[in-house]
Amino acid sequence: MPPLSKKLIGRVAVAIAAATLALTVWLWWAGTAGLSGDKLVTARLDALRTGLSFGLGGGGLFALYLAWRRQHSTEVGLRQKERDQEDVARAYELQREDSLAKRITELYTKAVEQLGSDKAPVRLGGLYALERLAQDHAEQRQTIVNVLCAYLRMPFTLPSAAEGTEHRESVQEREVRITAQRILSHHLVPGHNLDKPNATFWSDIDLDLTRAILIDFSLSRCRVREAQFSGATFTGGAEFTLTTFTGDAGFEDATFTDYAGFGHATFTGDVEFMKVAFTGFTDFGEATFTGFTRFALASFTGNAEFEGATFAARTCFDEAAFTGEARFSGVTFTGDAQFDETKFRQGVPSELAQLITP
Numbered sequence: 001m002p003p004l005s006k007k008l009i010g011r012v013a014v015a016i017a018a019a020t021l022a023l024t025v026w027l028w029w030a031g032t033a034g035l036s037g038d039k040l041v042t043a044r045l046d047a048l049r050t051g052l053s054f055g056l057g058g059g060g061l062f063a064l065y066l067a068w069r070r071q072h073s074t075e076v077g078l079r080q081k082e083r084d085q086e087d088v089a090r091a092y093e094l095q096r097e098d099s100l101a102k103r104i105t106e107l108y109t110k111a112v113e114q115l116g117s118d119k120a121p122v123r124l125g126g127l128y129a130l131e132r133l134a135q136d137h138a139e140q141r142q143t144i145v146n147v148l149c150a151y152l153r154m155p156f157t158l159p160s161a162a163e164g165t166e167h168r169e170s171v172q173e174r175e176v177r178i179t180a181q182r183i184l185s186h187h188l189v190p191g192h193n194l195d196k197p198n199a200t201f202w203s204d205i206d207l208d209l210t211r212a213i214l215i216d217f218s219l220s221r222c223r224v225r226e227a228q229f230s231g232a233t234f235t236g237g238a239e240f241t242l243t244t245f246t247g248d249a250g251f252e253d254a255t256f257t258d259y260a261g262f263g264h265a266t267f268t269g270d271v272e273f274m275k276v277a278f279t280g281f282t283d284f285g286e287a288t289f290t291g292f293t294r295f296a297l298a299s300f301t302g303n304a305e306f307e308g309a310t311f312a313a314r315t316c317f318d319e320a321a322f323t324g325e326a327r328f329s330g331v332t333f334t335g336d337a338q339f340d341e342t343k344f345r346q347g348v349p350s351e352l353a354q355l356i357t358p
Contacts, residue, residue, distance in 0.1 A: 105178065107133050115151055120172035124179060131183050134202065141187075141202045148180050152212045158235060178215055188222035206247070219243045220261075226269070229254050240265050241283075248291070251276050262287050263305075273298050284309050295320050306331055317342050328352050 062132050086329065114126025127148070135145040156177065159170040188205060190197040197203070204225050211231040218239035226247035237259040248269035258280040265284070270291040279301045286308040294316040303324040313335040322345040328351040339356045 041213075096165065104133065104137060108140070108144075112147060115147070120169075120176055123176045125180055126178070127183060131187075134187070135200065137150055138202075142205060145202070145205050145207065148184060149208050149212070152177060152180055152214065157214045158213070160216075174215060177213075181214065181217055185218055185222060188219060188224055190223045194223075214238070230272075233257070234260070237261070237280075245269065245271070247270075256280060256282070259283075267291065267293070276300065278304065281305070289315065291312070292316075300324060300326065303327070311335065311337065314338075319343075320345070 024202065042139035050356075095302045111126045114122050114129065117123050117126070124291045128188065130144045130147060134141040156173060157170060159167055159174060184207070187200055189201040190201045192205070201223075203223075206225050207227045207229075209227075209229050209232050211233075212229075213233050213235060214235035217234055218237075220239040220241045220243060223244045223246065225245075227245055227249045230250045230252045232251070232254045234254065236257065238261065240254055240260075240262045242264045243262070244266045249267055249271045252272045254273075255277045256279060260278050260280065260282045263283045263285045265287045267287070267289045268291065271289060271293050272294075273295045274297055276295070276298045278299065281302045281304075282300055283326050285305045285307045287310075289309070289311045290313065292314050293311055296316050296318040298320045299315075300320070300322045301324065304322055304326045306326070306328045308329075308330040310332045311334065314337075315333060315335060316338045318338050318340040319342065320339075323345050325346050326344055326349050328349045331351060333355070337355050339352060342356065
């Protein structure tokens, strides 16, 4: 609302004064016609009082109107100033976010480039740079975990007994891979209180380690969402003790060359161990399987421990082969349990006798 000009205000003031004067004059003469004496004096005083009241009232109303316009203009100005300040703050925030995004992209790109180096120390530096980036920026964690998993999925030949340049490089690469594994496991441990997890815990993370070669791999006490280990090779021991999978977990065609520990693990979603080769001692004691679980065609070369495990949904061990001792005491099958053509070289465990058709 534009302000009134001084010229217009002056004209309004003159108009009010003129109207007041005209009204006073009219009341002075027309309202006192035919009167005399005290009545004339009283009537003229009333006329003068009425005219002045009209003038003061009109002037007061105009003054109030001017005050309202001034207040309104002030409020409009303040609101506009606030909007301008918000626009400036918004522009600054967008600029800051843009600068931060560019900085993150630069750090990410540089770290990934380091992973492609032919020098092991440089690759290690890239891993630690990615770890710091993920720790500081939660929105980048899944992306960086995907990069670490992709690195571990790359072809790798374990060090041989022969000495030489290739052996040395293979040994160095093994250390880089073990470091990548440790970074993953370190940041997937929530601690004892899920309501107040460790500051280093990365929540709701998916893992894709399909066909990866994993060395002395451990996710013990970790918490992951979906996990894919199909076709993976676990060289050395594999620890999943007390691990919680909140989504589906896939281990189809995986190979465990040594101890495989899943004791007290929790599988909330569906889990696949179809065609898995367990060559060492395998421990699923006290594990909990909530979704569909399949061990069809799995082979257990060493002893297999399932004591106290709970299978809450359909469970399939069709055509699985147990070469060593199979322990199933205290196992609970809430859903259907299938053991069609399951082979037990040391005899069917008594706990499963009623479930297995000769």
